[in-house]
Amino acid sequence: MNQLSDRKYIIIGVFILVGLIYISRLFYIQVIDDTYKLDARNQAFRYTTEFPIRGYIYDRNNKLLVYNEAAYDLMVLPKNVKNIDTMDFCGLLGITKEQFLKKMKKAVQAPNSPRKESIFEKQLSPKDYASLQEVLYRFPGFFVQSRTLRKYPKKIAAHMLGYIGEADKRTTEKDSYYKEGDYLGISGIEKSYEKVLRGKKGMHIIMKDVNNRDMGSYMNGLYDTIAISGKPLTTTLDADLQEYAEQLMQNKIGSVVAIDPSTGEILAIVTSPTYDPNLFVGRARNKNFVELSHDSIGKPLFNRSTMASYPPGSTFKLVMALIGLNEGVLTADTRYPCARGYPPLGGRPKCHPHGSPMDLEGAIGTSCNSYFSYVFKSVIEDKTYNSTYKAYANWRDIATSFCLGTKTGSDLANELRGNVPSIGYYDKIFGKGSWKASTVISLGIGQNELGITPLQNANLVAIIANKGWYYTPHIVKAIDGNPNDTILDRFKVKHYTKIKDTAIYNIVIAGMAKAVEGGTAASLKIEGIPYCAKTGTAQNSGKDHSVFVCFAPKDNPKIAIGILIENAGFGSTYAGPIARLMMEKYLKGEITRPDLEKRMLEADLIHKTKNAEVTKQH
Amino acid sequence: MLRSQNNTSIFYNVDWITVLTYLVLILMGWLNIYAAVYNEEHYIITDITQKYGKQLIWIGTSLLLALIILIIDENFYTAFAYFIFGAFLLANIAVPFLGREVKGSSSWFRFGDFGIQPAEFMKFAANLALAKFLSNQNIKIADYKSTIVSLLIIGIPAIIIMKMQNETGLAIVFVAFIFMLYREGLSVNYLLLGFLAIILFILALMINNLYLFIIIAALCAIALLFIKRNAKNLFIIAAIGIVACTMVRGTTYVYDHMEDHQKTRIDVLLGRGTVNLKDEGYNVNQAKIAIGSGGFLGKGYLQGTQTKYNFVPEQDTDFIFCTVGEEWGFLGSTFVIILELFLIIRLIFMAERQRSPFSRIYGYGVASVFFFHLTVNIGMTIGLAPVIGIPLPFFSYGGSSLWSFTILLFIFIKLDSKRLQILR
Numbered sequence A: 001m002n003q004l005s006d007r008k009y010i011i012i013g014v015f016i017l018v019g020l021i022y023i024s025r026l027f028y029i030q031v032i033d034d035t036y037k038l039d040a041r042n043q044a045f046r047y048t049t050e051f052p053i054r055g056y057i058y059d060r061n062n063k064l065l066v067y068n069e070a071a072y073d074l075m076v077l078p079k080n081v082k083n084i085d086t087m088d089f090c091g092l093l094g095i096t097k098e099q100f101l102k103k104m105k106k107a108v109q110a111p112n113s114p115r116k117e118s119i120f121e122k123q124l125s126p127k128d129y130a131s132l133q134e135v136l137y138r139f140p141g142f143f144v145q146s147r148t149l150r151k152y153p154k155k156i157a158a159h160m161l162g163y164i165g166e167a168d169k170r171t172t173e174k175d176s177y178y179k180e181g182d183y184l185g186i187s188g189i190e191k192s193y194e195k196v197l198r199g200k201k202g203m204h205i206i207m208k209d210v211n212n213r214d215m216g217s218y219m220n221g222l223y224d225t226i227a228i229s230g231k232p233l234t235t236t237l238d239a240d241l242q243e244y245a246e247q248l249m250q251n252k253i254g255s256v257v258a259i260d261p262s263t264g265e266i267l268a269i270v271t272s273p274t275y276d277p278n279l280f281v282g283r284a285r286n287k288n289f290v291e292l293s294h295d296s297i298g299k300p301l302f303n304r305s306t307m308a309s310y311p312p313g314s315t316f317k318l319v320m321a322l323i324g325l326n327e328g329v330l331t332a333d334t335r336y337p338c339a340r341g342y343p344p345l346g347g348r349p350k351c352h353p354h355g356s357p358m359d360l361e362g363a364i365g366t367s368c369n370s371y372f373s374y375v376f377k378s379v380i381e382d383k384t385y386n387s388t389y390k391a392y393a394n395w396r397d398i399a400t401s402f403c404l405g406t407k408t409g410s411d412l413a414n415e416l417r418g419n420v421p422s423i424g425y426y427d428k429i430f431g432k433g434s435w436k437a438s439t440v441i442s443l444g445i446g447q448n449e450l451g452i453t454p455l456q457n458a459n460l461v462a463i464i465a466n467k468g469w470y471y472t473p474h475i476v477k478a479i480d481g482n483p484n485d486t487i488l489d490r491f492k493v494k495h496y497t498k499i500k501d502t503a504i505y506n507i508v509i510a511g512m513a514k515a516v517e518g519g520t521a522a523s524l525k526i527e528g529i530p531y532c533a534k535t536g537t538a539q540n541s542g543k544d545h546s547v548f549v550c551f552a553p554k555d556n557p558k559i560a561i562g563i564l565i566e567n568a569g570f571g572s573t574y575a576g577p578i579a580r581l582m583m584e585k586y587l588k589g590e591i592t593r594p595d596l597e598k599r600m601l602e603a604d605l606i607h608k609t610k611n612a613e614v615t616k617q618h
Numbered sequence B: 001m002l003r004s005q006n007n008t009s010i011f012y013n014v015d016w017i018t019v020l021t022y023l024v025l026i027l028m029g030w031l032n033i034y035a036a037v038y039n040e041e042h043y044i045i046t047d048i049t050q051k052y053g054k055q056l057i058w059i060g061t062s063l064l065l066a067l068i069i070l071i072i073d074e075n076f077y078t079a080f081a082y083f084i085f086g087a088f089l090l091a092n093i094a095v096p097f098l099g100r101e102v103k104g105s106s107s108w109f110r111f112g113d114f115g116i117q118p119a120e121f122m123k124f125a126a127n128l129a130l131a132k133f134l135s136n137q138n139i140k141i142a143d144y145k146s147t148i149v150s151l152l153i154i155g156i157p158a159i160i161i162m163k164m165q166n167e168t169g170l171a172i173v174f175v176a177f178i179f180m181l182y183r184e185g186l187s188v189n190y191l192l193l194g195f196l197a198i199i200l201f202i203l204a205l206m207i208n209n210l211y212l213f214i215i216i217a218a219l220c221a222i223a224l225l226f227i228k229r230n231a232k233n234l235f236i237i238a239a240i241g242i243v244a245c246t247m248v249r250g251t252t253y254v255y256d257h258m259e260d261h262q263k264t265r266i267d268v269l270l271g272r273g274t275v276n277l278k279d280e281g282y283n284v285n286q287a288k289i290a291i292g293s294g295g296f297l298g299k300g301y302l303q304g305t306q307t308k309y310n311f312v313p314e315q316d317t318d319f320i321f322c323t324v325g326e327e328w329g330f331l332g333s334t335f336v337i338i339l340e341l342f343l344i345i346r347l348i349f350m351a352e353r354q355r356s357p358f359s360r361i362y363g364y365g366v367a368s369v370f371f372f373h374l375t376v377n378i379g380m381t382i383g384l385a386p387v388i389g390i391p392l393p394f395f396s397y398g399g400s401s402l403w404s405f406t407i408l409l410f411i412f413i414k415l416d417s418k419r420l421q422i423l424r
């Protein structure tokens, strides 16, 4: 009897043992093992992204340059597409059954999959969207995702603004913020200010039931994040000036950059030929892109203002003069002869006919090649340096401090460095110790291996206008209305060149003023605004490039312009008049030379060149 | 009223701890059913178009049943034990012919929206009959005739439910009475044999049979080294070895003659072959996901996604424990297990304090049935037991099961309240 009643301990023991085993097992699957939690999330949640509004872009006077327009992508999740009336659906979208099947196939095959949502039809028109939205519930597996498209009310500054495009695999691998198909800035300030403009994506967790129906927000949105809109940018661009410059540059190949020297703000930056930025938006984007990229002469997609390297030509003579004066090998009264060229090397580099000998002022006014070859030689062979190479290194050093051969550090995407050849570079070509001033004499007139971008060219003018300093040229003035955003701090640092004596600049500036008063730019005077300029050409394998640099007014300059037009000949023919019209437009707001304006607007150098080339061939 | 001070109150000597535990369990069960099938359009917990509203009706009627049981004289159960057993046996035989077939199941009597499953009530009826039989003073369970009769009282209803009503789960529950029989003197050898059978069954399916034979032979050889080598011991060990080997062979035979869905349940449990998580492995996998995703503290009441949104099948009945695991986490599920075990062990202590063998045997029967339900039901949701569709006591949705558990429990509470009076 007692023996049997003892069996209760065994029974209770078994019961408790089972309980302990179960509790341990629960501890394992609930606390230790995470796989079930992941599985649960994957099958019961749908994560939807809320795309933030991309920041708008304004000009310096708060004129709208870029805004957004809603677009709607029709998305498909193939595994949920069941029992739909295909004919009805095709009718709504205006596609054929074959197209439908092709699209479905694409949505199912790699890199897509039946379990992954992908775009079925991109950017529906608002009309299609409106009619589709009402009946979409009849087509399970299809849904609409809204996107923002960039719109450009003024159709200007395409290269500077850049464009946005879809993130590809490489981008998503590099930065996990992006998912394939997200939009991001590809070029221009859309790229350089991507993080400011994009804002922050929001994430919503939607619960699903076993049939994949939406069951509402998880925990009433406790773990959701809201999208934070991108910040608007205020650029330094003057939209009116930009638009005017683009019109003047029509049918010409080249670039104009206008900078406010006192701030480094870029007022206008034109690459020509350009295109309507609206062409890169919407469904026709790829077609337009291909069309534009096929124009091999104008190369409208090539951003010349920061990506093209030209020989600086005559502009560089100003730097040469500054260096000569600074090194004490040149004074305002130094005179050099010119025999239609540089006499010591048998008339090379060549020069155009003018009086001889001339002083510095005259040489700047006539842009004498012989004169600046002499200056270059005297700088490089300066005895105080004991060695040609040391003198060359010093010359290069000073030239580089004018932001040549080095990126300006602007906030424009993709900037070229340009080139001021190093000693090593020439050693490699000519052999160590076997080159001297006369070997590279054309550096003195801004030719040879010198390379400069139009942006550097304009910045150079700004430096001269400021008499030795500059702010890094930049295109953004304020972020979200705040000019003191820390991102912009670096544009508030004054940079000085290696030539600090303002008297030296005054000599060169006087020469530039003379060019307008009675020199090469005499025909381009602006009434009431004395300004300084330098016309020139940059030698080129084909016809010379037309170059013109200027700043106005002479005292307290407000605008500095560097302009280069490819194969347009002498500077005062096209480059000068366009720069003059721009200065007048910016400073006066009106044009007193409608005849000049008309001539410039109508001048067509692209199609003329083409014709000339055609005739040459025959 | 004055007399109620004496022994005449129906609540006199009622074990309130047990009643309270029972009430807490059914209340928790009800709240979990609400969470499991929560429907925002019908958020009122008493909405009787929804299962939680219906469950409230079942709870109410169960309490009424409990009250009636407490009112009925305790001698009724002893006197009518066999009669009750016979009556429910007849009902179970009749149900396939009289009941309406619903979803392939022919175990229900239907009354409109509500249904009654007589198989559920067979448990307390069989328990009464067993108690009555085994409490007879002339009966010794060690006597093999008594064993056979006991096994018949258990086996006949089980076979009827399994073969005639096709309710395997409800039939298997009758195995639970083995604990009670053990307490009443069933030879340990039977249990060991059963235990050996289960172990060998599992091993036979997991390990190549040839290796298993070698292992059995090796174990027998080792055993011989440690015991006195006489003819008797040699015979016993040889017999055990042969029985073991026969069982192994038998396993293959039994397995091969099982129905496909039973084979897959065993395969899923033992992880044999490739288990397709979308098909045969779906239920268990989803149950584990729901429970596992609950974590330590759970997702919070009504915040479960796996159960509420139907990823877990039968989340309100057989898989109700998933809701507990998902929403209340490890703490909540441990609490439920402990509370259920507390009730069961409390019943054992209560059974042991009975003077009357009838009451003691009946009490053990109740504890055994509850324990079996608990073990199999929770075991299948966490992958430790095969998927056998039986409810979790007091938690699972369903009138018949709740009534059945209530009747089982309250007859014992009634018997217990009269434990001091007489020897039955």
Ligand SMILES: [Zn+2]
Residues within 6 Å of the ligand: A338, A339, A340, A341, A351, A352, A354, A367, A368, A369, A370, A371
């Ligand atoms: Zn000359």
